[in-house]
Every structure is written in structure tokens, then in C-alpha cells.
Amino acid sequence: MRTILLFVIATLLCSDSLVAQRSKRETGRDEPKERAKEFGDRLSDVIEDFVDRIGREFYDDEDDVSNPDTIRSKSTRGGRETQTFDGNTTIAAGEVIESDVVVKGGDLTIFGEVEGDVLVVGGTLYVKDGGKIRGNARVISGEIVRDDGGVIEGYMDKTRSSTATYREETKKFRRSAYTLNANWVSESANIENFIFRYNRVDGLFLGFGSEKKYYWDGSRNYNTYGSIGYALKLRRWRYNLGITRQFALLTNDSQSSQLLEFGVEGHSLTDTKDQWLISVHENTAAALLIHEDFRDYFAREGYGAHVAFTQQRDYLVMQLKAEYLIDRYSSLSNRAEYAMFGGNKVFRPNPPIRDGRMKSILTSVGLSTVTKTINGPEGWSVFGSAEFAKKGFGSEFSFSQLLTDIRRYQPLGRYDNVNIRLRVGTSTGLVPAQRIFEIGGLSTLHAYGFKSDAGNRMILANAEYILNGDFLHDLDFWPSWLMRGVNFLLMADAGWVTTVAGSTEWTKGFESLRFNQFKNNLGFGFTNKSGSFRIGFAWRTDVKAPAMLVLRFTRPF
Numbered sequence: 001m002r003t004i005l006l007f008v009i010a011t012l013l014c015s016d017s018l019v020a021q022r023s024k025r026e027t028g029r030d031e032p033k034e035r036a037k038e039f040g041d042r043l044s045d046v047i048e049d050f051v052d053r054i055g056r057e058f059y060d061d062e063d064d065v066s067n068p069d070t071i072r073s074k075s076t077r078g079g080r081e082t083q084t085f086d087g088n089t090t091i092a093a094g095e096v097i098e099s100d101v102v103v104k105g106g107d108l109t110i111f112g113e114v115e116g117d118v119l120v121v122g123g124t125l126y127v128k129d130g131g132k133i134r135g136n137a138r139v140i141s142g143e144i145v146r147d148d149g150g151v152i153e154g155y156m157d158k159t160r161s162s163t164a165t166y167r168e169e170t171k172k173f174r175r176s177a178y179t180l181n182a183n184w185v186s187e188s189a190n191i192e193n194f195i196f197r198y199n200r201v202d203g204l205f206l207g208f209g210s211e212k213k214y215y216w217d218g219s220r221n222y223n224t225y226g227s228i229g230y231a232l233k234l235r236r237w238r239y240n241l242g243i244t245r246q247f248a249l250l251t252n253d254s255q256s257s258q259l260l261e262f263g264v265e266g267h268s269l270t271d272t273k274d275q276w277l278i279s280v281h282e283n284t285a286a287a288l289l290i291h292e293d294f295r296d297y298f299a300r301e302g303y304g305a306h307v308a309f310t311q312q313r314d315y316l317v318m319q320l321k322a323e324y325l326i327d328r329y330s331s332l333s334n335r336a337e338y339a340m341f342g343g344n345k346v347f348r349p350n351p352p353i354r355d356g357r358m359k360s361i362l363t364s365v366g367l368s369t370v371t372k373t374i375n376g377p378e379g380w381s382v383f384g385s386a387e388f389a390k391k392g393f394g395s396e397f398s399f400s401q402l403l404t405d406i407r408r409y410q411p412l413g414r415y416d417n418v419n420i421r422l423r424v425g426t427s428t429g430l431v432p433a434q435r436i437f438e439i440g441g442l443s444t445l446h447a448y449g450f451k452s453d454a455g456n457r458m459i460l461a462n463a464e465y466i467l468n469g470d471f472l473h474d475l476d477f478w479p480s481w482l483m484r485g486v487n488f489l490l491m492a493d494a495g496w497v498t499t500v501a502g503s504t505e506w507t508k509g510f511e512s513l514r515f516n517q518f519k520n521n522l523g524f525g526f527t528n529k530s531g532s533f534r535i536g537f538a539w540r541t542d543v544k545a546p547a548m549l550v551l552r553f554t555r556p557f
Helices: 002-021 030-058 164-177 280-290
Strands: 073-077 079-085 090-091 098-104 109-111 118-121 123-125 137-140 144-146 155-159 192-199 203-210 221-229 235-248 256-271 299-314 316-331 358-370 369-371 376-389 399-411 416-430 437-439 454-455 457-468 484-498 521-530 534-540 550-552
Touching: 109 118, 123 137, 192 280, 203 416, 376 416, 437 457, 454 484, 484 534
Parallel strands: 079 098, 090 109, 090 369, 098 118, 109 123, 118 137, 123 144, 137 155
Antiparallel strands: 073 079, 192 203, 203 221, 221 235, 235 256, 256 299, 299 316, 316 358, 358 376, 369 376, 376 399, 399 416, 416 457, 437 454, 457 484, 484 521, 521 534, 534 550
């Protein structure tokens, strides 16, 4: 871990040196305060650029809205600052943006005021009642929708994407417009075109993929998606291929889109139940760089059929889905040991599962109102699932499981945010290892051992308070030029897991729970402005124990 920290620091210092050399002035007459400000700007940009490089290497540009890099970049044009955003963005009532605003690959909704110009590429500009743009408004590959009380003082311009300058960009934006952006969407649906991953079971995995698309406008009725690749150490081809028949439903609301979908899929996967703990890209980085693999794996081969109803309206994304799955599960063992750093560390053994053929019905409902705002993500994310595997279906497994995940992202003001997650699970029957609840360590109880607790009843609560370092900018001596790119982070976790008899009803097993049975920890740290890259420490509250390092390239939830 110390090695990777030194690597990160060295990268930042080297990058800052290069930036400083490129930005040298021919004159040396700058005032000390101005030079300090320029250095702070460069340092802030270097930190953001570093995280962005990590993102470009390991992440798709179309970020999940639960993990947003709110302000992607800033520039100055004509003496006026420009703020650039990726994805759906909202300027709330009462907010005044004293700069130009650019939104790429998403809608911009204005309830407040923009004192400069507005450019939206690959989305729709909504100027709501009370919203105001004092400059010009231009939209490329989108629409301008202005309420009666909305004001655009400059000119309005809509441009088609046929202009050569924007041809490549709009391909990407059109691609993102047909995706379903919510944190509960399966990894197997949002697949990258080129797949690169590494773990202790597959080793290096290379492949190609095509993501699932949602044709809200009814332009196509059928959609095929999937991936194929080869795991070098496992020496196996892995694939999934799905086809859906979509029906775009007509509504009287021009801002609402609805789809009814029927689909089938076949697959042979190295699968995991740990997608909620860490993304595949961040886990690849951890495995390659620091010799840590935070996912456990099993083979899942089979097919399934589903029916789903999906809706998008303003900030709302909602999906109801029912699936019938027939899969054969089998255990996998470690095959790879390579890592760039980590000294004498070795990967922990991949745990065995209960092998066998599973036939199950999986129902789920997901709802998200999360949107990007000037002050960070805001909104609700709610997901619930129920799975039933019965021997009466011809399955070798017999269990039922309920899972609920509720998240709230709440800006408190211009400088601070509170984010909260509550995750509750309960199971009955003989639950196999690939369905057991596990908490401890990464993304759960940060000060405890990784997956230190397991059972068939679970409650997990996580909270974080993020305060931008420029909250004291009114003080003349406060180094805003440095602190505006840094956030202070306070975090708190509480979790409980237990095992009850398989014959116990779903709702039982919680009634005797007491607060002192929860495991707790507190922590603090620092993040970049978007809150994605973070470093800090967490301490247990029950016993005196060494602090645990927290180092992440993405938000934990």
C-alpha cells in the first residue's frame, strides 16, 4: 500500500512539473500573489487530470449517475470562466452561475440563473419557470424547451449533428442517450466496446462487447447486445448474448418515455455477487497495481428470459423486471498471481461455492431521481429484488431472498453534501454461498476485516459528509486557489449480520436486534472536488485498533 501511495504522489509531482514548464511566462513581473494563484490552479488541475486519466484508463466516459464527476473541466473564454459537465445536469432555483455552461451528452435543466452563454451537446435544454439565461443558448443534437416563465436574453440556436466538427462527439452522445443510467443496472448490460480486465481467476481478460440500448423513440424494435472474450489464465472463452423485442409506448407527456420489453439471453460467465462493492475497472486497477482482488468469483452458465417495463421522465428513471433463470454454478480457483506492486503479497484464495443447477424467478424494481447539480449529486435511488429458487422448479437449490438498497444524495449548500445508504437483506431456506450476505472492509465497514461477517440477515448503513475546502473563501488570507479543488470527508458506517434457521420467516430474526449489536466505525479523509478519488483512515469504535487506510478511485456508493 505504501508503494502505491508513493507511486500516486510521484505521478502528481511529475505531472505538476511538466505543467509548470509548459505554462512558464516570458515575463517575470507577476506579483507573488498572482503566481501563487496560478500555482494553485495548476495543482488543482493536476489532481483532477490525474483522476481523469485513471478514469479514462479504467472507466467508461458515461459515468453512472450515482458516481458523478460533477465538474469535469473549467476553462476561460473571453475573460469569462466556462464550466463543463457530462450527463444530465440541473441548476437549482436560487443558484446563480457566473460563467458560461457547457453540458455534454445529457440534458440541462435550469431553474436558477446563468449569467453567461449555454451550450448543450447531445441533450435537451430545459429553461423552467423562473429560470434565466442572460447570454445565448445553443443546442447541438437536441431541443430547447422553454416554459412560459423561462427567459433567454440572447439568441437561441439549434444545430443538427451533421456538422463535421461535431460528428465524432455526437456518435458518443447518441450512444449514451440510448443507455439506462442508474446504479442498479447490471454490468452485463452496460458493456464497453473493448473489454480489458484482470483478476486472480481469469488472469488477463480481453474481449469485445456491445451494450444494451433502449430505443425510447421507437426507431428500432429489436436490440441485440452482449460480449465475447478470452480469459488467458482460465483458458476459457466467456460470453453473453441477448436479444430484446421493445415496444415504445405512446404517452401524452412529451418529457416521458416508456418501453415494454421481452428478451432472452444466453451466457457463460466468470460471475460475482460483489458488483455493489467495487466496479470491475477499479478492481482491475487494484489487482494489477497493489496485488488485491476485492471480488469473489464463480462460473455461471445458462440462459434466461425476461419481461420489463422501463420509464424515463425528467429526473425519474424506473424499471420493473421479472426474469426466469436457468444456470449451472461451479466453483473456480486462483489461476493468476501477477501484480506490478505489492511486494511479497499473494492473492487470497477464491472461496468455493455450492455447485449445482439453479432454476429461479428473479423480480426487481429500481427507481432513481439522482441528477447532477452544481453542488453535487442530488436525489433518491431505490432498488429492491426478490429471488425464489425451488426444487419444484427442477432446481437443485431451494431458498428465497429479499434485498433492498436505498440511497439519498443531498447537497446542503454550495460547499457541503450528505450522502446516505441503507442496505437490508433477508433469506430463507438453504442459502448457497453465492447468495450469502457478507460485510466488512471495502464499501461496507471500512475499519473491519474484509468480509469479516456473513449470514442470512443483514443491515448496513453508510453515511458521509463532504465539505469543500473553499468554504472559508471569505477570509482574505484563506488559500482558495488551493483549497477549492479539495474536499474534507467525514464518514460513518454501521453494520449487522447474523444467521438464523433456514425455516425462519423472512421478517423474523430482526426483532431482538439492539443498537449495541451493530459494528461501527468512524473515519475522515480527503477527496478531489468531484468526490471520486479519496484517501483517508477509519477507526473501530468498539475496541482500540489501528486505523485502516481507505484509498478509492470511485465513490463507495
